[in-house]
Amino acid sequence: MTMAPAHRVLLLVNGPNLNRLGQRDPNVYGSTNLETIEATVRTTVSAAGGTLKSFQSNHEGALIDFLQTEGPASTGIIINPGAFGHYSYALRDCLADLGKPCVEVHISNVHQREAFRHQLVLSPVVTGQVVGLGADGYEVAAQWFANRFMREDAGQ
Numbered sequence: 001m002t003m004a005p006a007h008r009v010l011l012l013v014n015g016p017n018l019n020r021l022g023q024r025d026p027n028v029y030g031s032t033n034l035e036t037i038e039a040t041v042r043t044t045v046s047a048a049g050g051t052l053k054s055f056q057s058n059h060e061g062a063l064i065d066f067l068q069t070e071g072p073a074s075t076g077i078i079i080n081p082g083a084f085g086h087y088s089y090a091l092r093d094c095l096a097d098l099g100k101p102c103v104e105v106h107i108s109n110v111h112q113r114e115a116f117r118h119q120l121v122l123s124p125v126v127t128g129q130v131v132g133l134g135a136d137g138y139e140v141a142a143q144w145f146a147n148r149f150m151r152e153d154a155g156q
Contacts, residue, residue, distance in 0.1 A: 008050035008075040010145055012041055012138075013067065015082035016058040021107075021135075028108050032135035040135075041078065041142040048146035050075065060084055064094045075149070076101040076127075078141045085110075085120050096125040101148070103141035104129045 014034060017024060022033030034056060042052040053074075055066045063084070071077065077100055084091050085104065095102055104122050109132030123129065128144070130137035 008045075008048075008149055009070075009073065010041075010045050010050050010052050010142070011067070011070055011074045011077045011079075012038060012052055012054040013063060013077060013079040013081075014054075014056040015060075015063060015080060015084045017082055018080055019056050019058070030107065030134045037135050037138050041138050044139060044142040044146050048149040050145070050149060060088055060090060064090060067091075067094050067098060071098040071100060074100060076103075076145055078103050078105060078138065078145070079122070079126075080105045080107070080138075081122060085122055087119075087121060089121060092121050092125055095122060101145070102126045103144060105137045105141050106131045107134055107137060108132060 018034055021029055021037070022031055038052070038054045045052045053070055055063070057063050057066070067077070077095070077098070079095070079102060081088065081091055081104065085106065102125070104120065104126045106129070110120065111131065120129070130140045133140060
């Protein structure tokens with residue numbers, strides 16, 4: 001008897017200023033708003049048999065509270081920490097504590113920007129990073145999780 005795969009919940013977490021996507025400096029961050037990004041990721045996750053839970057906050061503690069509440073039962077995390085990716089050791093420690101597969105997304109290529117943006121403190125605790133692909137970076141991360149779900153369903 002084949003058992004159905006466990007229900008998968010993927011978290012999509014966005015940090016400060018990402019609620020302003022589509023309005024904030026479109027030359028750097030593009031014209032796609034956060035709602036469109038969430039809908040695109042939700043479609044990919046749903047097609048792979050999962051559910052997406054999205055959360056955005058401009059407050060570090062709120063992001064950590066969400067991750068600590070929802071993270072343990074999740075399958076994985078896509079996170080764009082915004083500026084917190086450069087200095088939030090609290091967010092880094094939270095992700096390390098959860099121990100879930102996690103893909104960090106940055107819309108712009110932070111390595112081509114100001115020097116203070118070059119350091120990404122989450123790097124040692126995330127599974128992978130997508131940097132500089134614009135809003136498409138979220139879809140790349142979602143597709144990675146979708147492929148992972150399908151491989152698990154196939155028993156690989």
